[in-house]
Amino acid sequence: TGTAPSLLGVVATAVVGPHAGQPAPFRRLTYRGVRRVTVADNRFDGWFRGLAISVGNAASAAVRDNTIANPPTSSSGVPLGAAVAVCEADGVAIDGNALVGRWSSVAAAVSVDARSTSRVEVHRNTLRPQGASQ
Numbered sequence: 001t002g003t004a005p006s007l008l009g010v011v012a013t014a015v016v017g018p019h020a021g022q023p024a025p026f027r028r029l030t031y032r033g034v035r036r037v038t039v040a041d042n043r044f045d046g047w048f049r050g051l052a053i054s055v056g057n058a059a060s061a062a063v064r065d066n067t068i069a070n071p072p073t074s075s076s077g078v079p080l081g082a083a084v085a086v087c088e089a090d091g092v093a094i095d096g097n098a099l100v101g102r103w104s105s106v107a108a109a110v111s112v113d114a115r116s117t118s119r120v121e122v123h124r125n126t127l128r129p130q131g132a133s134q
Helices: 007-014
Strands: 038-040 043-045 053-064 067-069 084-095 098-100 110-112 117-123 126-128
Touching (some): 110 117
Parallel strands (some): 067 098, 084 110, 084 117, 098 126
16 A cells, blocks of 8 residues: 555656756655555565665555565575665565575665664564575
């Protein structure tokens, strides 16, 4: 649930693209994100690069009960970064997710920018080795 009719609406409220004339860099709108957004009961299985889930400019958001598996890895099989990142947010719960890959810890799989967030809780997330995604 949230204040936008779709995920595209959430993205559209967060950034503005280039305009007519000289291209302007992407920048944030004065509208500071969304409230009450939940990403739950999904399976993110393999993605090309970057994060599986990014929570930014949000308040009262939750990422819960998802399976996040097969992250992009280095040649040695170690994930290239976090699966979930939280920045510029308040009141976010990252709870009960299965993180399937060779992250060294939940903190390596779930990145929280302490400088731009408040009241972020990370609980009951489990690491599973690759091949144990069920």
